[in-house]
Amino acid sequence: MSMANLSYQSTRGGEKGLTASCAILKGLAEDGGLYMPSSFPKLEVSMEKLAGMSYQETAYEVMRLFLTDYTEEELKHCIHCAYDSKFDTEEIAPLREADGTYYLELFHGSTIAFKDMALSILPYLMTTAAKKNHVENEIVILTATSGDTGKAAMAGFADVPGTRIIVFYPKGGVSRVQELQMVTQKGDNTAVVAIHGNFDDAQTGVKKIFGDQAFGKRLADHGFQLSSANSINIGRLVPQVVYYVYAYAKLVQKGRIKNGEKINITVPTGNFGNILAAYFAKQIGLPVKRLICASNDNKVLYDFFQTGTYDKKREFILTSSPSMDILISSNLERLIYLSAGCDAEVNKKLMAKLGTSGSYTVTEDMRGRMEDFTGGYADEAENAAEIKRLFDAAGYMIDTHTGVASAVYRKYVAETGDAAPTVIASTASPYKFSHSVMEAVYGDQGEKDEFEIIDDLCKATGVAIPRAVEEIRNAGIRHRRECDAETMENMVAEILGV
Numbered sequence: 281m282s283m284a285n286l287s288y289q290s291t292r293g294g295e296k297g298l299t300a301s302c303a304i305l306k307g308l309a310e311d312g313g314l315y316m317p318s319s320f321p322k323l324e325v326s327m328e329k330l331a332g333m334s335y336q337e338t339a340y341e342v343m344r345l346f347l348t349d350y351t352e353e354e355l356k357h358c359i360h361c362a363y364d365s366k367f368d369t370e371e372i373a374p375l376r377e378a379d380g381t382y383y384l385e386l387f388h389g390s391t392i393a394f395k396d397m398a399l400s401i402l403p404y405l406m407t408t409a410a411k412k413n414h415v416e417n418e419i420v421i422l423t424a425t426s427g428d429t430g431k432a433a434m435a436g437f438a439d440v441p442g443t444r445i446i447v448f449y450p451k452g453g454v455s456r457v458q459e460l461q462m463v464t465q466k467g468d469n470t471a472v473v474a475i476h477g478n479f480d481d482a483q484t485g486v487k488k489i490f491g492d493q494a495f496g497k498r499l500a501d502h503g504f505q506l507s508s509a510n511s512i513n514i515g516r517l518v519p520q521v522v523y524y525v526y527a528y529a530k531l532v533q534k535g536r537i538k539n540g541e542k543i544n545i546t547v548p549t550g551n552f553g554n555i556l557a558a559y560f561a562k563q564i565g566l567p568v569k570r571l572i573c574a575s576n577d578n579k580v581l582y583d584f585f586q587t588g589t590y591d592k593k594r595e596f597i598l599t600s601s602p603s604m605d606i607l608i609s610s611n612l613e614r615l616i617y618l619s620a621g622c623d624a625e626v627n628k629k630l631m632a633k634l635g636t637s638g639s640y641t642v643t644e645d646m647r648g649r650m651e652d653f654t655g656g657y658a659d660e661a662e663n664a665a666e667i668k669r670l671f672d673a674a675g676y677m678i679d680t681h682t683g684v685a686s687a688v689y690r691k692y693v694a695e696t697g698d699a700a701p702t703v704i705a706s707t708a709s710p711y712k713f714s715h716s717v718m719e720a721v722y723g724d725q726g727e728k729d730e731f732e733i734i735d736d737l738c739k740a741t742g743v744a745i746p747r748a749v750e751e752i753r754n755a756g757i758r759h760r761r762e763c764d765a766e767t768m769e770n771m772v773a774e775i776l777g778v
């Protein structure tokens with residue numbers, strides 16, 4: 281089978297013709313843009329074949345289409361190292377039917393959130409890329425996290441030779457379990473810093489460090505080079521396309537849908553990475569009807585799909601779904617670029633406008649090209665009510681992010697009557713947000729501490745407490761650094777000793 285070599289280019293026009301491995305190594309383009317494939321490949325194996333494949337086999341069939349400069353041996357090696365017994369089920373991403381809808385459980389990896397799906401393979405993709413491109417420098421992964429990426433990235437990169445990882449999270453902006461998971465992280469090459477600010481401040485700070493060429497030079501002089509494990513890295517996006525193909529194939533295999541029948545996909549959205557992966561799956565040939573983009577009270581994306589104006593000038597609201605508390609959804613830039621007919625100049629102007637005035641408006645033409653998407657949102661009360669409703673109706677406990685998606689999906693069905701089979705991306709284990717989910721179902725939890733609530737959750741659901749939670753019960757705190765958003769670069773310099 282012959283395959284054209286795919287190349288990657290920046291959404292802002294500054295770079296073209298990169299190999300996949302090079303794009304993965306760099307993470308973010310030098311002009312601030314994100315890397316996009318020059319065209320969309322198409323699935324080459326039939327759905328009949330995919331229906332009988334394991335997760336690992338499916339991963340190979342999907343990822344080889346995008347990562348064309350990796351050899352078969354390299355890619356299969358990465359896949360087999362990533363999707364192994366770190367996951368607590370051989371299915372890797374099981375589909376669970378509840379109340380007539382399919383919940384795609386993406387939280388069976390080592391940190392019990394969907395970030396594991398991509399971050400368990402990214403370190404392998406990256407170290408392979410470093411070898412292929414004869415990189416001698418130590419790779420420093422800089423990551424801003426709204427709670428889940430940081431831990432999943434550290435779990436993936438901890439003690440990987442030739443790499444260091446520094447994670448910034450918003451102090452007070454993550455759940456207790458998320459924070460404990462991060463500050464107890466082991467590994468001599470890991471560092472965690474709480475910043476005084478919100479996730480957007482952390483993400484903007486990281487982007488600024490990437491954009492500081494003088495700092496890049498200083499790092500290079502000390503044998504370091506920066507890369508990103510955030511969902512802007514194409515090496516995060518591509519592995520996420522896999523599970524949508526896998527879910528569809530399993531529905532066909534189980535006889536729940538006919539081959540070719542269109543499904544809807546609902547995704548609880550923050551940085552727009554997971555839902556963009558679903559859109560990529562559609563582009564490579566998966567029969568998808570609607571992509572339902574679910575937001576919490578930070579409903580900047582809902583407003584965007586409603587009006588065509590993206591406006592980040594609003595209050596940042598802390599919710600019980602912290603991994604979606606985001607006002608600047610970085611990956612949306614890729615959709616903007618596509619909807620502009622891959623015109624980098626158009627995209628660049630809109631992104632510049634977002635930077636200077638905090639908002640931009642797309643043309644009617646561009647909106648027309650985004651018609652596959654429907655935006656919805658659920659507030660705190662609707663989210664809690666949906667978690668309780670589903671638990672009462674089906675005995676199935678979902679986390680607060682999945683709760684947003686589930687609530688938005690019910691509202692969508694009530695409004696449209698659309699009865700197409702639907703997959704809801706279930707992005708975290710309820711154990712990661714025990715307090716909120718137990719409060720949603722049983723009311724105020726009083727003075728109980730987090731681990732008492734976790735034990736109650738186990739009694740209520742009969743679902744075993746994941747290893748990831750047991751690990752932090754008695755673990756010692758290893759990371760205590762804090763800084764202001766303005767001094768993140770100094771913090772990086774201090775940690776690296778440059």
Ligand SMILES: *Cc1c(COP(=O)(O)O)cnc(C)c1O
Nearest residue numbers: 428550551552553554603681707
């Ligand atoms: C990161 C995250 C999201 C949002 O995903 P994006 O790709 O940023 O849109 C949703 N739920 C959970 C649990 C997450 O960790």
